[in-house]
Amino acid sequence: MFDTIIIGTGPAGISAALTLKQLNKNFLWIGSKNLSYKINSAEKIRNYPGLSNISGNEMKNIFLKQINDMGIEILDGQVTGVYDLSTHLAVLCNNEQYEAKTIILAMGVEAIKPISGEVELLGQGVSYCATCDGFLYKNKDITVVSSSKGFEHEAKYLASLANKVNYIGLYKDINMDLDNVNIIKGMPQKIEKEDKKMKLTFKDQVIESDGIFMLKEAISPSVLVPGLETKDGHILVDREMKTNINGVFAAGDSTGRPYQYAKAVGEGNVAAHSVVNYLNNLK
């Protein structure tokens, strides 16, 4: 069992991982090996101490070098559930279950709010995870709503299984040129289920399929972690970054504004120290 599992590879997760490594803790770090798209996308960063006027991409490379130099590994994956087993905690990722004494939630903030029916029909025709649920839709018709280009490889994987894919990319430069992929433009408004068919409604049309994949960087923390207390989409924490669930800590944009690198890094550091105190008290 791990001492802790860190979820998210943005500045908050990076800071927590560096601190825990320095403190010799046995942790698993789950997220994207390419770190956070938010680090990458900043044109110029002017308010981060010590790094003057650098681009997000330069900052990403500095972070990556530091992570590699410290010998820290990232498990590339999307966590689909965190469960309180009362004696410890379990995390589901890439169809595997990982167990830990503590968890640090550093998943950033959900940029795209759930549409009507999305959360209600999760697991009943709506999925957040291509690799976990793709096989359920072999030779079937599916709809994929993707928040960024980074998910195209997952959508292509789904297209390799499915009969037909309706693809809604909520970003520019869509590159999904496959025979069985039908690109649809527009903003989805609601999801409904009728006679085992999933309906995705737009302003001017309704698309029917067997399943709907909502691929996005971050999902609602309260959906990911049942029982977690949130307010306006942010995780409620105290000054030690403790949540209402024993052993679960949170840091970064996920805990609220301001959405800033320095705040995320500071909170990741506090969360890591609080994890160590918590582990010491378990002994």
Ligand SMILES: Cc1cc2nc3c(=O)[nH]c(=O)nc-3n(C[C@H](O)[C@H](O)[C@H](O)COP(=O)(O)OP(=O)(O)OC[C@H]3O[C@@H](n4cnc5c(N)ncnc54)[C@H](O)[C@@H]3O)c2cc1C
């Ligand atoms: C264009 C742009 C410019 C910006 N410029 C600045 C600036 O100049 N100065 C400044 O201070 N701030 C700036 N910011 C804000 C800054 O990027 C964020 O505040 C910061 O990245 C937050 O860090 P975080 O670690 O909390 O979350 P994020 O950076 O969002 O990282 C969260 C990570 O968790 C991953 N994740 C989410 N859910 C899961 C899951 N279920 N399983 C596994 N991984 C998951 C995400 O994919 C992501 O990699 C900018 C943001 C943008 C978008």
